[in-house]
Amino acid sequence: MDIVYIRGLRTEAVIGVYDWERNIRQPLVLDLDLASDNRAAAATDGIAEAVDYDAISQRVLAYVADSQFQLIETLAERVAELVIAEFGIPWLRLRVSKPGAVAMADDVGVIIERP
Numbered sequence: 001m002d003i004v005y006i007r008g009l010r011t012e013a014v015i016g017v018y019d020w021e022r023n024i025r026q027p028l029v030l031d032l033d034l035a036s037d038n039r040a041a042a043a044t045d046g047i048a049e050a051v052d053y054d055a056i057s058q059r060v061l062a063y064v065a066d067s068q069f070q071l072i073e074t075l076a077e078r079v080a081e082l083v084i085a086e087f088g089i090p091w092l093r094l095r096v097s098k099p100g101a102v103a104m105a106d107d108v109g110v111i112i113e114r115p
């Protein structure tokens with residue numbers, strides 16, 4: 001199995017469980033590892049055979065920017081479902097970081113692998 005990856009995909013969304021979080025947008029950072037078989041893309045040297053990290057990045061950014069979940073767990077699950085369904089990715093690892101959430105921590109977040 002090969003991997004196409006996206007690191008440090010930065011956006012903002014309404015996200016959080018507290019009342020004060022429902023009226024602001026907060027930064028989120030996503031990392032994705034996308035299972036791939038890169039041999040066909042390499043053989044043809046064509047984007048049509050590749051897992052297009054640009055197309056996936058743009059789609060995920062648009063989705064997250066419009067989202068209003070409370071938990072980052074829910075956001076992660078929905079993003080994973082979207083990427084698998086729309087781009088035919090058989091397996092992925094997704095990390096969603098909410099870097100400003102805990103004042104004394106560098107970063108907090110979740111990591112999921114699907115399926």
Ligand SMILES: Nc1nc2c(c(=O)[nH]1)N=C([C@H](O)[C@@H](O)CO)CN2
Pocket residue numbers: 015016017018021070071072073098100101102
């Ligand atoms: N496991 C989680 N714990 C917490 C979450 C979350 O989404 N998943 N969210 C919050 C608050 O929204 C927090 O980010 C506000 O600073 C607390 N714990």
